[in-house]
Amino acid sequence: MKKIISLLLCFAALTGYSQAQTDVLSAAQKLIDEKKYESAYVLLDKDDPNNEKPDVVLLKEDIVLNYFVSSMMHQAFALKDLKKNEDIMQYRGQDGSFSMFHFQVDSALIKLIALYPDNCKLYRGLAFYYNEVLNKYGGWLGDEEELEQKIIDNCTKAIDGGCADYATYHNLGVVLLMQEKTQQSIPFLQKATELAPDQADAHYNLAYAYLFTDQHDNALRHAKLSLDLYQDKELKGDAARMVGQILTEQKDYRNALKYYEMADKLIPDNYYNLQPMLKLYLITDDKKATATAKRLFELAPEKPTVYQALEDAYGTAGKESALISFYKAQMSKYKSNSIVMGNLNFYLGNIYLDIDKATAKEYFLKAKELFKQVFKSDHDVFGVIDEVLETL
Secondary structure (H helix, E strand, O other): OHHHHHHHHHHHHHHHHHHHHHHHHHHHHHHHHOOEHHHHHHHHHHHOOOOOOHHHHHHHHHHHHHOOOEEEOOOEEEEOEOOOOOOHHHOOOOOOOOEEEEOOHHHHHHHHHHHOOOOHHHHHHHHHHHHHHHHHHOOOOOOHHHHHHHHHHHHHHHHHHOOOOHHHHHHHHHHHHHOOOHHHHHHHHHHHHHHOOOOHHHHHHHHHHHHOOOOHHHHHHHHHHHHHHOOOHHHHHHHHHHHHHHHHHOOOHHHHHHHHHHHHHHOOOOHHHHHHHHHHHHHOOOOOHHHHHHHHHOOOOOOHHHHHHHHHHHHHOOOHHHHHHHHHHHOOOOOOOHHHHHHHHHHHHHHHOOOOHHHHHHHHHHHHHHHHOOOOOOOHHHHHHHHHHHHO
16 A cells, blocks of 8 residues: 555656646746746746756747847857837847846757657757757857758657657758758758748748759749748848749740849849849840849949859840940940959950950950059959960
8 A cells, every 4th residue: 555655646746746847838938928038038947957857948948049139159148028019139139238148058958868868859959959050150069061960960850759840841951952952852841831831931942942953833833932921122032033033944034024123123233133134134125134234234343243244144145246335335434443444345355356356455455454553463364364365
């Protein structure tokens, strides 16, 4: 009888412990819902100061990673209780007096995994932590490849254990994309969109994976979904650009232009919108081509990248003569800028190499004289010009 009573008492004690922990977790979650992030963390830390309770540690991780005001290498976190009408982003990155809490999430979770190797929620939490470190700090816990592998390993264990969530599948898919394992990433990104169909990032990244595996119809569907879901102008513009890129690869140029124009309105004067948009205007003989070329040129007329982009766009459309006219038209505006004038002459010479070598030589010699006014004699451009002149 004593043995039975002893077992009953033991069971009662365990039941009481479980209820006490449930009460603490519920109270902390209520504080989180009320935006009392510092108070929630303090409550949990008081209950488990040595980080011995898996569920408590995981909720502490949730607080510090999602609601920090500032972070010191994701090893110490500033927290604050907010008012109902406030948002944490109002304070993030701003000066102020905040309570700082040291919490080495990775060390706490690794210690718990050694004690509870079958608790897949711990692997899920560790994968999420490593992913946050990678996104915000790069490879400070090791090189980036090592950190990526830790994310892959822990996400896989969480999936195998049956407790993976949206973030687990999405983060695993994105890391595989980063490693250029594009086809391998698709099933995980697909699962992420199934678990959270309203998450624009998952659709965008899945569209990217489909695009680079030449599955254009699937890519287009998910790119359009991400475009509809994004609210941020920058992200929405990126999604519109991807739709434009997919339609371009499908040779649906007219519709592709509509999405590039949408991207241009959302993110004006963006090189990655203007260059493909110019190319399509030239291919379709659209009158907006010259104005778009000017906008692209004026982004950075002193940088070779702009001239290379213009050569690519006009060359693809077979309209080099129009580019010659465009370059000549810019000379009156930039006649007092030796770098721009040098570039204009250099790239005109480059076009004329296949048309009229004598004219090409004149432009290269003029470019050399202009560059001498602004560059030292050991600048790379002089070596390039001299090499071309030798062939002429």
